[in-house]
Amino acid sequence: MKTEPKYPHLKNPFKNKTTVSIKLEDVWFSYDKENFVLKAVNMNIPEKSKIAIIGASGSGKTTVANIIVGFYPVDKGQLYYDSVPVNDIGLDVVRENVYVVLQNPQMFNNTIRFNLTLGKDIPEEEIWEALKIAVADEFVKKMPKGLDTLVGKNGVRLSGGERQRLAIARMILSKPKVVILDESTSALDYKTEEKLMKNLEDYLKDKTTILIAHRLSTVKNADYIYVLDKGKIIEEGTHYELLEKEGIYSQYIKTLKG
Numbered sequence: 001m002k003t004e005p006k007y008p009h010l011k012n013p014f015k016n017k018t019t020v021s022i023k024l025e026d027v028w029f030s031y032d033k034e035n036f037v038l039k040a041v042n043m044n045i046p047e048k049s050k051i052a053i054i055g056a057s058g059s060g061k062t063t064v065a066n067i068i069v070g071f072y073p074v075d076k077g078q079l080y081y082d083s084v085p086v087n088d089i090g091l092d093v094v095r096e097n098v099y100v101v102l103q104n105p106q107m108f109n110n111t112i113r114f115n116l117t118l119g120k121d122i123p124e125e126e127i128w129e130a131l132k133i134a135v136a137d138e139f140v141k142k143m144p145k146g147l148d149t150l151v152g153k154n155g156v157r158l159s160g161g162e163r164q165r166l167a168i169a170r171m172i173l174s175k176p177k178v179v180i181l182d183e184s185t186s187a188l189d190y191k192t193e194e195k196l197m198k199n200l201e202d203y204l205k206d207k208t209t210i211l212i213a214h215r216l217s218t219v220k221n222a223d224y225i226y227v228l229d230k231g232k233i234i235e236e237g238t239h240y241e242l243l244e245k246e247g248i249y250s251q252y253i254k255t256l257k258g
Helices: 061-068 091-097 112-117 124-133 137-141 160-174 192-205 216-220 237-243 248-253
Strands: 021-031 037-043 050-054 076-081 098-101 179-182 206-210 224-229 231-236
Touching: 021 061, 037 061, 037 179, 037 216, 037 231, 050 061, 050 216, 061 098, 061 179, 061 206, 076 231, 091 098, 112 160, 112 206, 124 137, 160 192, 192 216, 224 237, 224 248, 231 237, 231 248, 237 248
Parallel strands: 050 206, 050 224, 098 179, 179 206
Antiparallel strands: 021 037, 021 076, 224 231
């Protein structure tokens, strides 16, 4: 397992800003220092833009998310936030400001309230507002003790869709500067997901957003799309630009739902 490098806190591009731009420059990454799962990846993500990353399972999508959120240092290349290299910021500072919502979010054997606030003192009104955006307010109201209902180990008393919606509400309450949604609505039915994404539109409009998506509607609405295959970007552009190329993207979106 890689040990985390201790980068000096020389600059904080997130400070006093709503969001930031992100740039991956010739990024290479391996989990074992031998087999590269990302190879020469270049991405330019403007401030307040909404980009989508698509690709088959194992193409490197989640690894890109893990690097942008500060979970791992890159092996080669550089990662920038507002043109400041991550080595001058610190991975811990990145994690405080960039939030990833995973497909299988972690839940603690505690109350719904604790799983949303992680022990922070947040006004109840704010909690319910986040739940409403995440289309989770109705099912929480129906729980035996509402916010104080215990969810069990790993949220065993909740359905997959309920866990995903609570994770999105938790993200909203953490007030991140950059949001990554990594297949984070995959357990929801189309109607619920459509409502949730519509609710999130206003919340995300001033934030740089990265979508690792499985729904055609989500991908189409992105400002720019990157197509990954075996750790490399093989196509990039807007939805319509990529359709015109009649390449991998055109083939791939035929497999997407909704």
